[in-house]
Amino acid sequence: MKAKRNLSDILRERGYRLTPQRMIVLEAIEGADYHISAEEIHTKAHAKYPHINISTVYRTLELLKELGLVAETDLGGGRLIYHPVGKAHHHHLVCRKCGKVQDIDESVFERLRDEIGQKYGFDAEFEHMAIFGTCRSCSG
Numbered sequence: 100m101k102a103k104r105n106l107s108d109i110l111r112e113r114g115y116r117l118t119p120q121r122m123i124v125l126e127a128i129e130g131a132d133y134h135i136s137a138e139e140i141h142t143k144a145h146a147k148y149p150h151i152n153i154s155t156v157y158r159t160l161e162l163l164k165e166l167g168l169v170a171e172t173d174l175g176g177g178r179l180i181y182h183p184v185g186k187a188h189h190h191h192l193v194c195r196k197c198g199k200v201q202d203i204d205e206s207v208f209e210r211l212r213d214e215i216g217q218k219y220g221f222d223a224e225f226e227h228m229a230i231f232g233t234c235r236s237c238s239g
């Protein structure tokens with residue numbers, strides 16, 4: 100098993116100050132099994148640390164994004180969700196009609212990525228994308 104460094108270790112190594120608020124936000128992101136929104140992070144954090152406010156959550160998320168430690172995806176309608184980057188090896192299919200979100204494996208884009216590379220000499224980064232459309236039950 101390879102040693103797993105968590106977000107707070109990485110921030111500490113890079114010289115960032117870890118306030119209790121920041122630690123709680125990091126724990127909420129890492130503890131989430133699936134995606135988590137800023138509001139959900141705030142709700143979780145608030146239960147442990149009632150003085151935390153949502154702007155701390157946003158600021159911490161901004162920092163983590165800048166450092167490339169979390170993936171942010173816009174599911175449409177202002178729904179932004181987050182993962183630690185290590186858990187972001189998939190894409191999302193988002194139904195415009197019912198809002199349902201399904202995961203698909205990132206390997207789905209391998210051929211397209213190769214093709215873009217060959218045709219355009221462009222190294223495309225398909226990272227944790229939201230793909231919009233209509234789900235099976237809504238199109239049925």
Ligand SMILES: [Zn+2]
Pocket residue numbers: 134182187189190191227
């Ligand atoms: Zn995801």
Ligand SMILES: [Zn+2]
Pocket residue numbers: 194195196197198199233234235236237238
């Ligand atoms: Zn649907």
